[in-house]
Amino acid sequence: MKVFIHGFYGAGNAGDDAILHAIVDRLKQINANITVAVSIRSKNIKAYFGEESIEYVLGTDIAGVSKIIKESSLVIVGGGGLFQDYNSFEPENLFFRQKGAINYYSYPIIIAKMLNIKVMLYAVGIGPLKSSSSQTAMKWIADNVDEITVRDQQSYQLLQDLGVAHHTLSADPVITLDSIPATLPSCLAKPSGFKVGLNLRNWSYSTEKLKEMEHRLIPLLNKLATDHSIHYYIFPFNNLPSEVEKAKQLAKLLTGKVDIVPYSVSPKEYKYYFKQLDLLIAMRLHASIFAIYEGVPSIGISYDDKVSLFYEEHDLKDYCFSLYEDKFVELQHLLSDCISRPVFHRNIIKGKLDFLLEREAENSRVLNHVLSKEVNDVD
Secondary structure, three states: OEEEEEEEEOOOEHHHHHHHHHHHHHHHHHOOOOEEEEEEOOOOOOOOOOOOOEEEEEOOOHHHHHHHHHHOOEEEEEEEEEEOOOOOOOHHHOOOOOOOHHHHHHHHHHHHHHOOOEEEEEEEEEOOOOOHHHHHHHHHHHHHOOEEEEOOHHHHHHHHHOOOOOOEEOOOHHHHOOOOOOOOOHHHHOOOOEEEEEEOOOOHHHHHHHHHHHHHHHHHHHHHHHHOOEEEEEOOOEOOHHHHHHHHHHHHHOOOEEEEOOOOOOHHHHHHHHHOOOEEEEOOHHHHHHHHOOOOOEEEEEOOHHHHHHHHHOOOHHHEEEOOOOOHHHHHHHHHHHHHOHHHHHHHHHOOOHHHHHHHHHHHHHHHHHHHHHHHHHO
């Protein structure tokens, strides 16, 4: 049996690569004989770091994707925040000049269903869907796939509001991804005061708010470094040149000890790096997941609802600050308290993980169900 996984893999993003690793692990736990094919964004960037043999096809190669779908018993689309219209939705360009996420993630679904091949949306985030055409497309997609798991309550509710009935609330698969001990960069390996990780990203949909936040945050970080023995570690989390450059610029603006820790190892090893921290300040969702599920307190800077929802669902709402709301005084107080009482904040994190881990098991249950249906159909 072959399973084809379509997502945004092999683009140098640690979060996406971690999702892929978690899905492949789960498939192999269910059936070790399954063969896996994966769509990738680049032939030159590694997408999967595990031991399983993977077949690759460029996600933009529609003919190549079609060929693999014909050979597959199941198409998985996911996981991650795939179905949104930040970049608009142009249905007339579904198979040509695919502008927008909905186009890219829906075309394999259309091909698969025309071939009567089962499709599962795996731990997806849905929204925003600002246009009526995006909402109509999402309703059609959801009605025509065989199984859907969504990773957060807002995505679940959005599908309900669209009139979709057959979807299951789960959680992001990366929360189950084990870190593996790795040789640490020398800057992380040696004792060096209070270790604070930083993960800021570019966000072209609100550049002014981002600049405003950074303009206030950086002086605060410099003051904390003056008042305490702090070593800052910048985790770009994405190997895009723009994000690497952003990390370099941030390093120049910070005083005291500062190091950049690039994403140059497997997701499991990179997650182990986060375990060495005392605190993380992060914009990217999966940076927060890496830290919190290694028992490290994390403060989220929410540029998208998926970040704030993650903290809310862990009952950690006070640890997340929206890019669009002015709660800088509260952020300042929390940062100081995390430095003054690290054990207290670690203990808070420890008690918040079981609930979502139980919910994530729904991904496995639904996946097992759709794979079992495929076997029964063949029999």
